[in-house]
Amino acid sequence: MNQQIVNKQDRKRVVVIGNGMVGHRFIENLVDANDANQYEIVTFSEEPRLAYDRVQLSSYFTGSTAEDLSLTSEANYTANNVNYTLSDKVVSIDRTAKTYCTEKGLTESYDVLVLATGSFPFVPPIPGNDQQHCHVYRTIDDLDAITASAQDSKTGVVVGGGLLGLEAANALKELQLDTHIVEFAPRLMAVQLDEGGGNLLRRKIERLGLTIHTEKATENIQPGENHRYRMNFADGSHLETDMIVFSAGIRPQDELAKQCDLTMGERGGIVVDNQCKTSDPNIYAVGECALWEGRIYGLVAPGYQMAKVAAAQIAGHQDEFTGADMSTKLKLLGVDVASIGDAHGQTEGCQSFIYQDDLNQIYKRLIISKSGKKLLGVVLVGETENYGPLLQIMLNGIKLPNKPESLILPDSDGSGGGIGVEALPDAAQICSCYDVSKGQIGSAVENGCMNLGDIKTATEASTGCGGCAALVKQVVDNKLASLGIEVNNDICEHFAYSRQELADIIRVKEVKTFSDLLTSHGKGFGCEICKPAVGSILASYWNEHILKSDHLPLQDTNDVFLANMQKDGTYSVIPRIPGGEITPEKLIVIGEVAKEFSLYTKITGGQRIDLFGAQMHELPLIWKKLIDAGFETGHAYGKALRTVKSCVGSTWCRFGVQDSVGEAIRIEERYRGLRSPHKLKMAVSGCTRECAEAQSKDVGIIATEKGWNLFVCGNGGMRPRHADLFATDIDTATLIRYIDRFLMFYVRTADRLQRTSVWLENLDGGLEYLKQVIIEDSLGICGELEAEMTSLVDTYECEWKATIEDEQKLKRFNHFINADNKDSNVIFVSERDQKRPATKDERSKLEGVAN
Amino acid sequence: MVNKTWFDICAEQDLTLDSGVCALFDDEQVAIFKCSGDEDLFAISNFDPIGEANVLSRGIVGSIGEKRVVSSPLFKQHFCLKTGECLEEADMNLKTYDIRSHQGTIQLSHKAVG
Ligand code: SRM
Ligand SMILES: Cc1cc2nc3c(=O)[nH]c(=O)nc-3n(C[C@H](O)[C@H](O)[C@H](O)COP(=O)(O)OP(=O)(O)OC[C@H]3O[C@@H](n4cnc5c(N)ncnc54)[C@H](O)[C@@H]3O)c2cc1C
Ligand code: SF4
Ligand code: FES
DSSP: OOOOOOOOGGGGEEEEESHHHHHHHHHHHHHOOTTOEEEEEEOOOOOSSOBBGGGGGGGGGGOOOOHHHSSSHEEEEEEEETTEOOOOEEEEEEEEEEEEEETTTTTEEEEEEOOOOEEEEEEEEEEEEETTTTTEEESSHHHHHHHHHHHSSSSEEEOSSSHHHHHHHHHHHHHTTTEEESSSSTTTTTTTTTHHHHHHHHHHHHHOOOEEOOOOOOOEEEEOOOSSEEEETTSSOEEEEEEEEOOOOOOEOOHHHTTTOOBBOOOOOEOOOOOOOOOSTTTEEEEEEEEEEEBBOOHHHHHHHHHHHHHHHTTTTTOOOOOOOOEEEEETTEEEEEEEESSTTOOTTTTEEEEEETTTTTTEEEEEOOOSSSEEEEEESSOOHHHHHHHHHHHOOOEEEESSSGTSSOTTTTTTTOOOOOOOOOOOOOTTTTEEEEHHHHHHHHHHHHHHHHHHHHHTTSSSSSHHHHHHHHHHHHHHTTTOOOOOOSSSTTTOOOOHHHHHHHHHHOOOOHHHHHHHBBOOTTTTTTTHHHHHHHHHHHOTTTTSTTTTTGSOOHHHTTTTOOOOEEEEEOOOOGGGGOOOOHHHHHHHHHHHHHHHEEOOOTSEEEEEEEEEGGGGHHHHHHHHHHHOOOOSSSBBEEHHHHHEGGTTOOSOOOOOHHHHHHHHHTTTTOSSSSSSEEEEESSSOOTOOOGSEEEEEEEEEEEEEEEEEEBBSSSSBBOOEEEEOOOHHHHHHHHHHHHHHHHHOOOOOHHHHHHHHHHHHHHHHHHHHHSSOTSSHHHHHHHHHHHHHTOOOOOOHHTTOOOOHGGGGOOOOOOOOOOOOOEEEETTTTTEEEEHHHHHHHHHHHH | OOOOOOOEEEGGSOTTTTEEEEETTEEEEEEEEEEESOOEEEEEEEEEEETTEEEEGSSSSETTTEEEEEETTTTTEETTTTTBBBBSSSTOOOOOOOOOEEEEEEEEOOOOOO
C-alpha cells in the first residue's frame, strides 16, 4: 500500500479546548480517522486529569476511584500522538492570528479549534453562597471537597430538586448526613415529570428519610444557631444546615467564545450549525457548550453525536447533527424514573392514559396524539421496565396497538405487554449514547457476538449511561433466536423459573417427573426449551435411563435416538474412546461396522471417530456390533461429558512427568454419562507443553513434578476462553475430589445451556468464591456434592447397552410404525470415496432420472 | 353424505404419551402424536418444509400460548398440530389429517376437501 507521509509542518493543527467527555470522544473519533497522520492533535484540560466518566460520577461515593472513572490514560494519548496539557486553561483566542493563550502563559497557533468546554453549575446569586462549606457537584475535585465537608457535618442541604440535585442528595445520604432538598418549583424533577409522577417520586424519597422542601426561594445564607448555616427563605421560614450543595441547573461554559466574539445565544451558548461549526468556519463547538437551534443538550449522548459530526467534518466526510432525543431513564435514590418525549402533554389536542398503583407505588402516564395513533410522551415512576420499547415506539412513530393502555397496564396474562423488538425497523436507534442501531447489533450477532459482553465490545452499545441495556439484550436474544441459536436465558413461557431455580425445586421437593413439576410449578404443556432442561435436571439428580417412558418425551431427538441428527434426518454414531486411546482390534471393528453399514467416517476434533449417515432403524444394529466389541456410547448427543482429551504423556514422551493417558481414561470413565446444563469437555496433559490443550477445557489438568495443576472453566467454540488455574500440585485423590465438587456445584447452579466459562463469569465473587466453596467448603456442602457424584458414578449404565437389551425401547427405531420401509427421501451420493447427503440440485437430478 | 373411510395404523398402546411416531398412509409420511390434555390425537405431514427432511414425528411436543405444537428437531420452528401452520414462517403450512382412536386402534383419514 502506498502510505501517505505528511510532513510535520504540513499537518493541520487541531486544538481541542476542554478534555471532558465530549472533547475526549471527539479526539477518539479523529484519531480513528487519522491513519495517515494528517493532523496534529492537541488538547487542554483545566482539570488536573484527562477525561473521566462524569455520568458515573456519583459512583465515586460508592467505591469507584478516579482511575475507575477515567475514560483514557496519559499512555493512551501518548501512544496516539495526542499532545495534552493538564491543569491549564485557555483564556483567550485571537481569530485573525489564529492563536490562543493559556492561563499559564502559553501562546500557540491553531488551524482548527474545537470548543468542548462543557458547562458549569449554576449557583443562584444568593448572598452568602460562597462560603467554605458551599459546594457544587460536577467534578472529581468537587466530590473530594464535599467528602471533606461532610466529615464535620451532620446536616446537608441540596439546592435544586432536578435530576442532578437528586443525585447529589443521594451522595449526601451515602455520606450519612441528615439530608434535605430545597426546590424552587412545586415539585421534583419538574423538567422531566408531570405532577402525578413528581408527587409519587416525592413520597418515595421521603420514605427513605430525606426531607423535601418545595416552593422555597432562598434569600440569604447566614450563620446558624445549631448548625453552621441558616438558610432564610422568601416565605419567612428557614432551615439550618452544616453544608450546602448547589445543583440548580447548568450554564454553558462560553466565556472564551464571548471573548473572541463568536455568535452567541441570547441566554448564552455557542451557536453552531448542523455541522457543529460556529460562526467562524475554523472553530467548532461540541457538547454542553454548544447551542443548536436554540437548545443546549445537558446529556452526554447528543454531545457524542456532535463529536462524531465534527470529527467527520474535519476529516472531510459528510455528517450532520439533526437534534437528539432527551428521554431519560434513571435510578435516583433507588427509585426507577423515566421520562420520554412530551412528558407534560403540551402537544395540541393530546390525550393521556394514567395508571396509578398506590399499593406498589407505581405511576405511569402515556401521552398519545389526538388521533390516538402515535405515542408522544411517557412518564414512569416506580417501574420502568417498558422504557426501551416505549421509547422506540415514540422515536420511530410506530403505530400504537388498539388498546394503547395495555402498554402501561400490569402484565396480567404474562404476554410481556408492549411491543416486541421484532417490530422495530433495523434503523431504530437502540443505544443513543453510542448511536447504535438495531441493525448494527443484529450484524454483530451474525458475526459471532453471543452475549451482552461481546456486543458491548463490538458495538459499544450499552457502555454509556447503560439505559439501553435491557433493550440491547432483547435485540440480541431476538436475533439469536431468529438465527436458530440457543439463547442462554431463563426458561420459557411454561415455567416462571430459571434453570437453577427449577433444579432447586426438583432437588428439594424430590420431584421425579416432568408432569408433576408442570402441575405444581408450571402451566400449559411445556415445549422444546423446558422439557429437555427439566429432563437434564432429572437425569443429573436421579440418573434414571433417559428413555424411560416418563422421560422420553422430554428429550431432544438426539437424546431420544441416542445419536446426533444430521441435516437429512439421518444420524451420526460416536462411540466413546476414553482418552483417545484405542486398540487396533477396536479400530478394525469400527472400520468393519462403517463398511457394513456404509457410513461416512471422520476423525473428530475430540480425539475419536464419528460415523455418519446411519438411518434410524440401523442405529440399534450398529450399536449391537459396537457394544459386542466392547464399545459404549460417547454421549455426543447429550448435554453431558464429551471427551477427555489426552496427550501421550510420560509413558512414551520424553518430556512427560505423569501418566496423562491413564489419568484421562480414569477421569473419562468416572464422569461419562453425567448430564449437565451444557456439554463438558476435559483434557489431561503430561507436562507443561500442554499438547492436550487442557487450558481450553471446562476441566483441564496438567501434570507437574509433584502432582497435578487443575484448571477450570475454559472452552473453545464461539467465544473461546482460557481456563483459570484453580489448584496447584495436588495429588490424584484431591484432584478427583475437587472435580466431583466442581461439577456438581455447576450442575446445581448453572443456567440452561450455560457453559462453565459463562457460569463462572456470572458467579458473584468469581473465581475466589468458587475456590472458597470447592476448596474451603465455605458453604458446607462439599460432603453433599461428593455424595451426589458418587451416587451418579455408581448408577452409570451405557444407554445404548440398556436400549438394545430392551425390546420395548427398540420399537422406536423403525422409521414407520406400521411398515418396514425406509425413508425414501434420504439420498446419498459419493465423494472422495465415501458417501454424503445429496445436495438439493443433485437430488432433483436424481429424482428426475428415477421418475 | 359419503361415509368417511378410516385406515388402521397401529394399536393406541403402541404410542408413547407426549411423543410422536411416523406412519405410512396412502404413500404419504404422516406424523402422529398422542398428547396430554383433552384433545389428544393429532396427525400432520412428517416432512419439515424448512429443514427439508422427514423428521417432524421426532420433534418435541408442547404448547405455545393456546396452540398445541411440535418443534422441528432440525431448526426448532413450531408447527401447530391442529392446523399445520408454522408459527415462525407464515407460508409454510403442513398438510393435516383426521385421526381417531377406534376400539383401541389408531386410524387415519384424509381431510374432507372443501
Ligand atoms: C463431530 C465434531 C466435529 C468434527 O467433525 O470434528 C463436532 C460436531 C458438532 N458440534 Fe462441535 N463437534 C466437535 C468438536 C468440537 C470442538 C473441539 C473439541 O471438543 O476439542 C469444539 C470447541 C471446543 C469447545 O466446545 O469448547 C466444538 C464446539 C461446538 C459448539 C460451540 C460450543 C460453545 O460453547 O461455544 C457447538 C454448539 C453447541 O454446543 O451449542 C457444537 C455443536 C456441534 C454439533 C452437535 C452441532 C449439531 O447440533 O449438529 C455437531 C454434531 C456432531 C454430530 O453430529 O455427531 N460444537 N465442537 C466434533 C466432535 C467431537 C467429539 O468427539 O465429540
Ligand atoms: C453528577 C452528574 C451526573 C450526570 N448524569 C448524566 C446521565 O445520567 N446521563 C447523561 O446523559 N448525562 C449526565 N450528566 C451530564 C454529562 O456528564 C454531560 O452531558 C457531559 O459530561 C458533557 O460533556 P462535555 O465534554 O460537553 O462537558 P464536560 O464533561 O463538563 O467537559 C468540559 C471540560 O472542559 C474543561 N474546560 C472548560 N473550559 C476550559 C478552558 N477554557 N480550558 C481548558 N479546559 C476547559 C472543563 O474543566 C471540563 O473538564 C451528568 C453530569 C453530572 C455532573
Ligand atoms: S504434553 Fe506434550 S510434551 Fe508433555 S507429555 Fe504430553 S506430549 Fe509430551
Ligand atoms: S443509551 Fe446510553 S449506553 Fe446505550
